[in-house]
Amino acid sequence: MSKVIKGIIIAVVILAAIGGGAWYYLSPDEVSVTRTGRRDVAPSLSLDGNVEGNEPVTVYAPVSGTIEAKNVNVGQRVHKGDVLLSYATEKQENAIDVARITLDYDQQIVDAINKSRSENKAKVAKANQMISQCEVVYATLKLNIMALDSGTYSKDYDRKAKTQIIENDIQKMENEVSSNQSELAKIEAELKKAELTENKSNVAKLTEEARHLQDKISETNSAISKNKRDIICLPIEGMDPATYNQYQSLQNDLETVTRLWSDARTERDTAQSMVKAYDELLGNEKNAALDELTLDEALKELEKASGGSVSPSDGVITKCYVDTGAVVEKGNPVIEMQKADSYMVRLLVSKYDITSIKEGQYAEIRIGNAEYKGAVSNISQYAQTDSSGKAKAEVSVDIYTEDPLIVGMEADVTIKLENISDTLTVPNDCVYVDDSGSYVFTTDENHVVRRRYIAAGVKDSAYTEVISGLNESDVIVSDPAAPDYEGEKVEEDML
Numbered sequence: 001m002s003k004v005i006k007g008i009i010i011a012v013v014i015l016a017a018i019g020g021g022a023w024y025y026l027s028p029d030e031v032s033v034t035r036t037g038r039r040d041v042a043p044s045l046s047l048d049g050n051v052e053g054n055e056p057v058t059v060y061a062p063v064s065g066t067i068e069a070k071n072v073n074v075g076q077r078v079h080k081g082d083v084l085l086s087y088a089t090e091k092q093e094n095a096i097d098v099a100r101i102t103l104d105y106d107q108q109i110v111d112a113i114n115k116s117r118s119e120n121k122a123k124v125a126k127a128n129q130m131i132s133q134c135e136v137v138y139a140t141l142k143l144n145i146m147a148l149d150s151g152t153y154s155k156d157y158d159r160k161a162k163t164q165i166i167e168n169d170i171q172k173m174e175n176e177v178s179s180n181q182s183e184l185a186k187i188e189a190e191l192k193k194a195e196l197t198e199n200k201s202n203v204a205k206l207t208e209e210a211r212h213l214q215d216k217i218s219e220t221n222s223a224i225s226k227n228k229r230d231i232i233c234l235p236i237e238g239m240d241p242a243t244y245n246q247y248q249s250l251q252n253d254l255e256t257v258t259r260l261w262s263d264a265r266t267e268r269d270t271a272q273s274m275v276k277a278y279d280e281l282l283g284n285e286k287n288a289a290l291d292e293l294t295l296d297e298a299l300k301e302l303e304k305a306s307g308g309s310v311s312p313s314d315g316v317i318t319k320c321y322v323d324t325g326a327v328v329e330k331g332n333p334v335i336e337m338q339k340a341d342s343y344m345v346r347l348l349v350s351k352y353d354i355t356s357i358k359e360g361q362y363a364e365i366r367i368g369n370a371e372y373k374g375a376v377s378n379i380s381q382y383a384q385t386d387s388s389g390k391a392k393a394e395v396s397v398d399i400y401t402e403d404p405l406i407v408g409m410e411a412d413v414t415i416k417l418e419n420i421s422d423t424l425t426v427p428n429d430c431v432y433v434d435d436s437g438s439y440v441f442t443t444d445e446n447h448v449v450r451r452r453y454i455a456a457g458v459k460d461s462a463y464t465e466v467i468s469g470l471n472e473s474d475v476i477v478s479d480p481a482a483p484d485y486e487g488e489k490v491e492e493d494m495l
Contacts, residue, residue, distance in 0.1 A: 028491040031479040033443065035494075036470050039425045043417040043458030043465070045353055049345040051367065051409045053338020054377075054398055057312060059084060061328040062304040065091050070324050077340070077404065078311045084335050085309040085322065092302035099298045103291035110288050112192060120271040127268030134261035141254045145247065166227045173220045173227075178269060180220070184213045185273030221266050225258045314340035316407050338407055343399040344377065345411045348384060348392040352438065356417050356458045363397045366412040367405065374399045376415060417458050425463035430476050431456060432483070440470070441477040441485070443492060449477055449485040 069086040072078060191206040319336035322328060345365060349357060363374040380394035397413055399405070430440050431454075438456035441449050454469030470476075477485070478495060 028447065028489045029485065030491040030493050031449070031477055031482065031485055032495055033475050033492045034427065034430070034478045036424055036426050036466065036472055036474045036476060038422050038472060039463055041420045041423055041425060041458055041463055041465050042460045043356065043420065044460060045349075045356065045415045045417060045458075046412065047347045047349065047415070048410060048412050049347040049397075051399070051405050051407055051411050052344050052346055053316065053318070053407055054342040054344040054396075055339040056318070057315065057337050057339055058333050059309050059312070059335035059337065061085075061330055061332045061334050062307070062309060063087060063092065063301050064328065064330040065089075065305055067322050067324055067326045067328065067334075070320065070322065072317050072320065072335070074317050074320055076317045078315060078317060078337070080311055080313045082311045083308040084311055084317075087305045087308055089302055089305045092298065092305045095298040096295065096302060099291065099295035103288060103295055106288040106291050109193065116192060117275055120274040123271035124268050124275065127264045127271065130264035131261060131268065134257050134264060137257045138254070138261060141250055141257060145250045145254065170224055170227045173224050177217055177220050177224070177266065180213050180217050181266070181269045181273050184210060184217065184270060185276065187213065188274055217266060217270075221262045222259075225255070225262045228258045228262075309334055311337065316340065318407065340404055341402060343401065343405050343407075345374075345397045345399065345413050347395045347397060347413060348386050349395050350390070350392055352433070352456065354379070354393040354395075357395055357415060358418075361418075362416040364414045364416070365397065365399055366414075367409055370403075372399050372401045372403075374413075420458060420465060423457070424466045424470065424472060426454075426466055426470070426476050427478060428459055428462060428464050429480070430478050430482075431459075431464045438464075441482040442470075443475050443477065443490065446489060447492060448489050449482065449487065451486055 066088040067085055068088045070084075071082075071086065072084050078084065187206055187210045191203065191210060194202040194206055315337040317335065317337050320334070321332075321336075322334050328334060357376060357379060359376050359379060361376045363376060365372045365374050374397050376395060377398040378396040380396075382394070383391040384394045386392050397415070399411075426440060432439050432441075437453055439451050439453045442452050444450055452469060455467040457465030457467045459465065475492065475494075477490075479485070
């Protein structure tokens with residue numbers, strides 16, 4: 001072959017190579033595409049969170065006092081009835097001693113008052129019986145004396161005047177006796193209290209005052225008796241010796257009866273005043289009843305302190321607010337714990353997914369290699385901020401298990417959403433998300449790749465629901481490198 005022919009062949013090969021390279025570099029890239037279609041979607045939502053106790057429990061101090069021993073630590077698992085904190089009981093024991101002493105003292109006063117009141121009631125009854133007898137005898141003697149004297153005393157009007165004067169004196173003295181008896185009853189009551197409290201100086205003072213009043217009452221009663229006798233023993237001129245002797249005998253009997261009558265009245269009035277005074281002191285009975293309640297409460301407080309702070313259920317200690325030696329007030333929180341038979345996972349859900357979640361939806365929870373069933377129990381109406389600063393809705397998922405889970409462990413949760421029939425969908429791999437929302441890549445009439453935002457709904461393992469933004473049979477770029485072709489013309493390879 002001549003050199004000319006060889007040159008021509010080489011030139012043709014070179015031109016073909018150059019043309020093929022130009023065609024390769026200038027022709028559109030081929031990308032995989034698919035079309036939107038209507039399908040049934042069995043959606044689910046996969047999220048992660050941490051295991052928490054579903055039912056937190058606060059343990060409060062049962063008494064005021066000092067922590068003698070702290071028996072648990074945060075993270076420790078406890079059982080119902082375990083003693084979490086022990087308390088020193090010295091304060092409660094001292095309160096019981098004080099309550100018993102106070103009750104014993106007030107009870108002694110009550111017993112003494114009741115005894116004295118009963119004794120004085122008996123004195124009143126006895127004195128009333130004596131007064132009744134004296135009244136009968138006095139009336140009889142008075143009639144007899146008046147009968148002996150009526151024929152010998154001519155100036156009856158003068159006698160009546162003198163009698164009225166004497167009776168007025170008697171009335172004044174009886175009023176004085178009544179006043180002194182009331183004062184004596186008060187002093188006697190105060191004296192009884194002073195004797196119980198062993199107040200010696202006050203006892204001596206009150207005893208002297210009582211003795212002085214008793215002497216005054218006795219002197220006044222004697223004067224009353226004398227005046228009553230004088231009323232009967234007015235002038236007796238004109239009596240013969242026999243009548244006079246009879247008259248004198250009746251006078252002596254009358255004097256005796258008057259004295260006995262006066263003494264009985266004194267005894268009765270004094271005793272009645274004492275009964276009244278003791279009735280007013282019966283407030284001590286209320287004090288004794290209150291003392292019994294105080295003692296009963298002190299005994300209960302000791303029982304509570306001895307029992308300590310007890311775990312109300314099986315669970316895990318999450319917080320402990322006190323330590324050994326701390327002083328606490330009754331009702332203050334001392335321990336926080338989570339019940340062992342109730343767990344949950346708290347999830348943070350984006351604004352795009354939260355509309356698909358409803359309370360009661362079934363959930364599958366994986367913790368390590370273990371799988372559990374559960375359900376959505378609560379959707380908070382207040383958004384929380386995640387680690388990236390985005391606001392997300394808080395969703396609680398209960399875990400159905402009797403296993404003792406570890407609070408704080410990471411859990412993967414898949415929530416089964418409501419199935420949707422015959423809805424517009426695109427493959428999950430075709431959907432992208434940025435701060436503006438969900439989008440896909442499509443091709444226009446010039447076969448240029450364009451970004452198109454859509455309103456994405458639920459999705460299952462293969463497809464995502466399209467609520468708006470696409471129409472049925474629209475072409476969607478399904479190539480994994482779709483973002484790289486944005487704005488470029490491509491050749492479509494329909495799958």
